[in-house]
Amino acid sequence: MSVNPIELYGTNVFNEAEMKKRLPKAVFKEVKKTMESGQALSDSIADIVANAMKEWAVERGATHFTHWFQPMTGFTAEKHDSFISPTGDGKAIMEFSGKELIKGEPDASSFPSGGLRVTFEARGYTAWDSTSPAFLKEDSTGLTLCIPTAFVSYNGEALDKKTPLLRSMEALNKQALRVLKTFGSSAKRVNSTVGAEQEYFLIDKGLFKNRKDLVLSGRTLFGAKPAKGQDLDDHYFGAIKERIAAYMNELDRELWKLGVTSKTKHNEVAPAQHEMAPLFTTTNVATDHNQLVMEILQKVANRHGLACLLHEKPFAGVNGSGKHNNWSMATDEGQNLLEPGTNPHENMQFLVFLCAVVRAVDKYQDLLRVSAANAGNDHRLGANEAPPAIISIFLGDQLTDILEQIKDGGLTNSKQGGELKVGVSTLPPLPRDNTDRNRTSPFAFTGNKFEFRMVGSSASIAGPNIVLNTIVAEVLAEIADELESAIDLTAKVEEILKKIVADHERIIFNGDGYSDEWVVEAEKRGLSNLRTTPDALPKLISEQALEVFEKHGVFSKTELISRFEIMMEQYCKVINIEANAMLEIAKRQIIPAGIKFTTEVATSINAIKATGIDANTTAQGALLAAASGLVATISENVVTLEEAVAKAEDLEGDSKAHGSFYGDKVVAAMSALRESADELEKIVDSSIWPFPTYTELLYNIQ
Structure with a gap:
């Protein structure tokens, strides 16, 4: 079916255009001001907005509304209420008040709180985030008006991911404006902006259902390597198979309706792996959008008889999945603060913001690592498709050269890319970028933004962006303190840049982040290497972390400790679920299959011998011995x-010891069990093996 993306785009969003059409001019002006400055709406204005929002939703067929929020489960949550209100004469009207729009009340003790709420303290509140537009979600029951909200406890502590994200955006805005003011800027607001690329796997739904490990944990806990993995590099950017193309087309349509700018789609490196990428938007909206992307990826897959896997490492031996969190800063005047321009060595404002990020990433590298930590990502970080667990920054030739010039005391030029001649007369010379890309870097400058490649595919992007916004805000505050008191601005800027480069050049690395040599070099430089989630999480409650988050009002000490407890508990629960799933599969499927196979081989050997023929059963005997040994x-x-x-x-009860034991002892025991089971899979008759193999899972879709 032919679809006009322009007509479809944003049709399920109560966006600015829809508000302008439906709200009185004065009311629209007030709402616009709220969206841009974050000031509160009056009750009377909220009632008008709520009524317009309800009328729009009902016209589209909605009967219910929900405060859509992001608790610390990593997923989204919603409680649906109908618009129906009885009139007293046995009839009803559709009603929605400003009070209902602005505030809701879900049970706060039933979500992870890390001790902020206990069972008998149930009250919590959802509060409308007017900077993120309401939207209509479609499912088999119809449409529901979803109102993006923050979620806080009765005492005001953040119980979600949106509240601290909004706080961090305010912190960045405040400090960035201070710096910009010293350069004479008239900007009134600075927002961090994000475009989050999303990787995922698609497999046949029927095969998915026959794998208990996939159903229970989202990844294959067992599975021998197939004869062909990604060895030929033929899947990456390859022709998209028809069934997958149909899925992607519907995915685009569903996302466009919700105002998600799904721009790019392609096959990723591993077989059955794919990627979608949106355009940039403000960080809180991008975070909402990415949560919707993950939900819709799976919902649309189900309609096509597919299962969408968002786990960071669903298959051993081939690439796992991540998110590329493309982060930058932009003013309300449309200026990208990380845009270097033609001659970046002359762009002092750009260099200040660039060096602020360099200092922030080096000084708070542990926090950035924590922001990408989860059980799934532990299987991916350091492997061939993902950056190592060591934080470093790639700047490329041009900017690295400029920083070297700063270090040496003078800025004279910017390296230019020039032209690339490909040696074919019919092809024009290609303009070459000023620097190459580095896919092995966890934090790479890519033209006018930083790409944080460490984030796991199943994770909310709120955490990494909370950290980025906060640590950059802290460094900008330090810089603003110096610039605001400077007599000679140019001299002070040069002094600041030179000091930052001298103090933090260790974090800049343009080489191969996958190499063993880099691990050794990083240790020499004094960079952290927090290999696992239990190694990383204690850094979240370090003195350094508490100081920076409290200073900028992003997290209180209590809120930060609660996050540590939640993240460590979730890690332990994930490993516990995987371990128990492995035990169930091994005892009820793999060992019985091994016994059945060895019995058949033994019966075959005895049958041959019973014939009285002098037959050689050496091969069968070796097979029996191998299989029996593996079963044992x-x-x-x-x-x-x-x-x-x-x-x-x-x-x-002891979070650190609990997490460390799971990370060391339990994971090691799981690896040993898997290794022996995978060896057995290689020799057991395929008709006996109890569940689909990697070959079937990865190559079933044509």
Whole structure:
């Protein structure tokens, strides 16, 4: 079916154009002011907005509304209420008040709170985020008006991801404006902006249902390497298969309706892996959009008989999935503060903001690493498709050269890319960018933004952007303190830049982040290497973290400690679920399959011998011995894993010890069990093996 994207785009969003059409001019002006400056709406204005929003939604077929929020589960939450209100004469009207728009009240004790709420303290509030537009969500029951909201406790603590994100955006805005003012800027607001690329796998739904590990954990806990993985590099940017193309087309339509600027789609490196990328928008809207992207990826997949896997490493031996969090800063006048221009060595304002990011990333590298930490990402970071767990910055030849000039005491030029001649007369010379790209860098400058490549595919992008906004705000505050008291602005800027480069050049690395040599070099430079989630999470409650988050009003000490408790608990629960799933699959599927296979081989050997023919059964005997040995090893590994899980449960109550034990002992026992089971898979008759193999999962869709 032919679709006009322009006509479709934003049709399910109560956006600025829709508000302008439906609201009185004075009311629209007030709402616009709220959206731009964050000031509160009066009750009378809220009632008018709510009525217009309800009329728009009802016209489209909606009967219910929900305060759509992002609790610390990492998912979204919603409680639906109908617009219906009885009139007293046995009839009803459709009603929606400003009070209902602005505030809701879900149960705050039923979501992860890290001790902020207990069972008997149930009250919590959702508050309308007017900077993110309301939208209509479609499902089989019809349409629901979704109002993006923050979620806080009865005492005002943030119970969600949106509240601290909005706080961090305010912190960045405040400090960036201070710096801009010293350069004579007339900007009234600075927003961080984000475009979050999303990677995912698609497999056949029927095969998915026959894999208990995928159903229970989102990744394959067992699976021998297929004969072909991504060895030929033929899937990346390859022709999109028809079934996948149909899926992607519907995905685009659903996202466009919600105002999500789905721009790019392609096959990723691993077989069955794909990617979508949107255009930039303000960080809180981009975060809302990415949550919708993950939900709709899975919803649309189901309609096409597919399962969408968002786990960071659903298949061993091939690339896992991440998000590329493309982050920048922009003024309300449309100026990108990380745009270098033609001659960046002459652009002092750009260099100040660039060096602020360099200092922030080096000084707070541990916090940035924590922001990408989860159990799934531990399987991915450091592998061949993802940056290592070491934070570093790639700046490229041009900007690295400029920083070297700053260090040496003088700025004279900017390296230019020139032209690239490809040696074919019919092809024109290609303009070459000023610098190459580095896909091995976790934090790379890519033209006019930084690409944070460490974020996991299943994670909310709120966490990384809360950290980025806050740490950059802190460094900008330090710079503003100096610039505001400067007598000679140019001299002071040069002094600041030179000091930042001298103090933080260790974080800049333009080489191969995958190499073993870089790990050694990074250690020499004094860079952190927090390999696992249990290694990283304690940094979230370090003195440094508490100081910077409290100073800028992003997290209180209590809120920060609660996040540590929640993240460590979630890590332990994920590993516990995976371990118990492995035990169930091993005991009820893999070991029985191994016994059945060895019985058949033994029966075959005995049948041959019973014939009295002098037949050679050496091959069958070797196969029987190998399979029997592996079944025995698997059984031993099951016992080891059971014991490790039991010991882990004894450590509940001590978050750090609990997480470390799961990360060290339980994960090691899981790896041993998997290794022996995968070896058995390689020799057991395919008709006996109890679930679909990697070959079937990765290559079933044509």
